Amino acid sequence: MASRAKATILDIAREAGVSKSTVSLVLQGSGLIRPETATRVRKAIEDVGYVYNRGAANLRKAHSNVIGMVINDLTNPFFAELAVGMERVFQAAGVVPFIANTAENPVRQEEVLKSLMEQGVAGLIVSPARGTTPGAFRRIEAAGVPVVFTMRRLPESRIPVIAPDNHRGAFIATEHLIRKGHRRLAFFGGSSELVVYQQRLGGFLEACETLGIPATDRTIVEGETSRKGGMACLDTALAAAQPPTAALCFNDAVAFGAMLALRKRGLEAGADFAVVGFDDVAEAEHYSPALTSVAVDTAGLGERAAHVMLKMIQSRTTRAEDHIGAVSLVVRESSGPDRNSQVGDAA
Amino acid sequence: MASRAKATILDIAREAGVSKSTVSLVLQGSGLIRPETATRVRKAIEDVGYVYNRGAANLRKAHSNVIGMVINDLTNPFFAELAVGMERVFQAAGVVPFIANTAENPVRQEEVLKSLMEQGVAGLIVSPARGTTPGAFRRIEAAGVPVVFTMRRLPESRIPVIAPDNHRGAFIATEHLIRKGHRRLAFFGGSSELVVYQQRLGGFLEACETLGIPATDRTIVEGETSRKGGMACLDTALAAAQPPTAALCFNDAVAFGAMLALRKRGLEAGADFAVVGFDDVAEAEHYSPALTSVAVDTAGLGERAAHVMLKMIQSRTTRAEDHIGAVSLVVRESSGPDRNSQVGDAA
């Protein structure tokens, strides 16, 4: 049933009674071929069930039409949304994005990157795994393949980054909580090895500083960036002598976890404890209570990253400017009502 | 900065003072090379920043180490979990899975498949997009590339399928609702063009039939397989003169939507209306109320699909047996307490 040997351009040439060069030209849609010849060739292609061998072609052409998207956690819907945004742009440009998942594992990431490079990708969009070593992209840069990072950046690296304004996002979210009347605040989840963490925590701290929350009234609990991590953070925080009354969470997953832990204690997010997330994933709006979160325009960032990549490929450069996306706070139920009525001990 | 021309095997050969054949052997880890020679070659590889050109290699070898995973909706966490399960297996086998998203669009799917084929994949694992035409895989089969479907099957096709036992899953879920005392049941979401829909609906109907729920007490509402679709289904169903008191949903996303719509009406899933989902995504356990759902062992199915694929590649066949995965009902809060006390009108 299956055709024995794969058909090549020569088989088509024979079938159509032309030369391989002619077939090649037809395949590339060249206008140099007489229309009726082209039709004849196309028929032959159809007849023999030919499939184009892009590997062979790339051997001569030296640049492929595939770009690799390396993502640290596909099960996080946030990254899935990001990937979808990119795909739209690439598709329109005739570029095929192949997605690979590293599951937050630097070793796996190494393998995946190697594989993608061997495949001869034209560029790489990467959301680096936690714990990626600074040298991990040296070889890739040396090979002249354009790379852009999304969402996360590496401590010291000249690779362009497309990311939301984490500092500002955390700042406005914290400000929101303070304006609501909260005086003992927490920051939940994440770990200090992530640059993103430093940015978000930095925004949180700056807001506290600016708006007069003393260091003694700030609780910082590191933890996994997942529901489970969020649950643990809340339990830790509430065990303190002077527990916080509100928390900004590293991301929405952590926030969902914190809300879940609250419910387990018979408390309700919003009424008894204010929770704010980060990322504003689709689910945030539909949760119960609906989650107040920092919206980062995920799909927009994905599109931006894709555009930057295309431009880099086109201008065969490996440099590009960073892009820091605007953020906004989407206020929903989980951050609760104003507490200003019961405030009395503010400076 | 970037090295001008990409280094090839010949550059390494020159650098190390051996022949290209020797380099090739080293690259393949052949034991035929004297260890110290191999070390010297490996050093040269490192020095010149060589990256292996798999395209060129495949030209001779005729089978690559990449397999394509074509998924209809990456934003559905269910598929992301499935993908992750497969990746584990492939990684261990030294095969690199590239994931591509079709966003439920047959045209996009066509492009993606073409691209993957051109790339010379060794095999394809596909969860076909809705509305895929029966002929869409003809050429791929003709080319002798192994394909396995996951989760969904095409109406008439000899391609092996790895999927959960949809019929049985729906049956036990429906049985559960009836045992709880419900007598007017609904089936929410999905559309009849999907084979999976027919299977799940079939299970639902068979349970109704077997356990004495007359056709007049069954409400079937087709709809999008998303939260939004689920909300619409619930609204439609409750508008009827004799509304149902429980619903089996096509999948968890629909179930979440239905629960959301209930809450909007001031009703609570479990207490006022029983909801059962399908797939048992991670979120189901953490929802509020926690969702009763049919567990399909997602990661297990992914692993199974990957294994079948590897076996097909190895034995260079394009045939394999279907695999129907076991299912189980995970009972949580959303299906509510027993209603048997208040039943009086049962036959």
Added chain:
DNA sequence: CGCTATAAATGGAACGTTCCAATAAATCAA
């Protein structure tokens, strides 16, 4: 009719690997 200009089609040399057959060097048996 001969000439040039244009259009259409073609041969052949790359591209970077693999792998077979062949060689060269080292070891062994007699």
Added chain:
DNA sequence: TTGATTTATTGGAACGTTCCATTTATAGCG
């Protein structure tokens, strides 16, 4: 010592494309 065997290494011919330089056919013009 000689020939056979084993161990390391090496040329060279593929693999399926692209693209440049040609060739061949067609048309246009005086």
